Amino acid sequence: MNCKEVVELSSPYLSRELAADCMAEIRKHLESCPACAGELDQLSEIDARVRDSLLAEPINTTVVDRRVRKNIAPPSRRWISVAASIAAAVVIAVTAYQVSSGSDRTCAAAASDHRVEVVDGERRTWLVDASAIGQLAEKQGIDSSAVRRLASEGFQLERGKLCRLNGRIFLHLVYSSGGGAVSVFLRPHDAAWAAGIRHAESGAEHVAYFDTAHVSAIVVTGQSSESATKLARFAQRVL
Amino acid sequence: MARRQDEFERTAMPHTRSLLRVARRLTSDPEDLVQETMLSAWRGFHQFSPGTNVRAWLFRIMMNAFHARGRKARPALVPLAGHDRAGGPDISVRSEVAQAVDELAVEHRTVLLLGVVEGFTCQEMADILGVPIGTVMSRLSRARDALRGRLAPCAAKGAS
Numbered sequence: 539m540n541c542k543e544v545v546e547l548s549s550p551y552l553s554r555e556l557a558a559d560c561m562a563e564i565r566k567h568l569e570s571c572p573a574c575a576g577e578l579d580q581l582s583e584i585d586a587r588v589r590d591s592l593l594a595e596p597i598n599t600t601v602v603d604r605r606v607r608k609n610i611a612p613p614s615r616r617w618i619s620v621a622a623s624i625a626a627a628v629v630i631a632v633t634a635y636q637v638s639s640g641s642d643r644t645c646a647a648a649a650s651d652h653r654v655e656v657v658d659g660e661r662r663t664w665l666v667d668a669s670a671i672g673q674l675a676e677k678q679g680i681d682s683s684a685v686r687r688l689a690s691e692g693f694q695l696e697r698g699k700l701c702r703l704n705g706r707i708f709l710h711l712v713y714s715s716g717g718g719a720v721s722v723f724l725r726p727h728d729a730a731w732a733a734g735i736r737h738a739e740s741g742a743e744h745v746a747y748f749d750t751a752h753v754s755a756i757v758v759t760g761q762s763s764e765s766a767t768k769l770a771r772f773a774q775r776v777l
Numbered sequence: 778m779a780r781r782q783d784e785f786e787r788t789a790m791p792h793t794r795s796l797l798r799v800a801r802r803l804t805s806d807p808e809d810l811v812q813e814t815m816l817s818a819w820r821g822f823h824q825f826s827p828g829t830n831v832r833a834w835l836f837r838i839m840m841n842a843f844h845a846r847g848r849k850a851r852p853a854l855v856p857l858a859g860h861d862r863a864g865g866p867d868i869s870v871r872s873e874v875a876q877a878v879d880e881l882a883v884e885h886r887t888v889l890l891l892g893v894v895e896g897f898t899c900q901e902m903a904d905i906l907g908v909p910i911g912t913v914m915s916r917l918s919r920a921r922d923a924l925r926g927r928l929a930p931c932a933a934k935g936a937s
Binding site: 549587588595599 | 782797894898
């Protein structure tokens, strides 16, 4: 091996990646050639200086590592949970608003009907026959016996007709007792309202409304909110 | 997914330091280049064969990304003051060496960084850069010659 070949192979020789016999040949040449030996010593020294200098420089991988980990990480369960909670809250809020605003409007319409048609006596076409009212109830999907049961405990069924409250058809029944007339609005249960008896006030009318397994009901009276609640509890039991 | 992520973090992530050390001498936005490299590696991690040279694989991805970017301007000298390390060369020598490396042509600088600093063999560099091994040897020889000319005064100072 001559000097030119040794210089050409200096890089793979320094990185010790030549075949064993080739490495041996170069070593043999270097022993007998001070010029080539000096050349390779100088290259080795340069390599060492570069390596020592650049490896000693501080490298901060924090930013890169954080960015990479953020990008390769699956969506965190915590954020999924937060997102689900937010979504659920929005659904609940929207539903509550719709139910609340819907029931408020329906109750206001019921109170208005009671005021105009029952208290003020504005002329309307009513059914007054209990049997005919029962048939009307059945047509609307309401058990006619429920209409009769409401007439117990001191209440007398006076009349009935269909009406539209907030876009929905209700059976408007008017019962009388010693304390005055009470309107009961019924429609087949559509699960639109929350459980339990709820209250509303509309002008001078007191409104209580509730759901059973079969019907949605609104009780309207001009007496007091306690009376409305008491009547609603009774109605809730018998419906 | 989590298992693949764990495997990636265990095998690939430890090499960000080496990637960043080379990238900072090649481009003005080394962190972006390394991030791009690692995310590209993550996307292709399912194709990586365990047990093969992950480090060479990552460097090949980075050099491809670097060339695809069109070789943005290399950085100014990396500030070194205050970062001297016990046992390392003194600051003046180190900054001069770094400056000499930064002044090399990018092809020469690349093989010097990969071969001398990161310890890749000529054959590995040929695979990483996609060039014949003879080209690597030639570039490395030129890089050393250029450095010898630039570092001669320091070598003399260091020898005195």
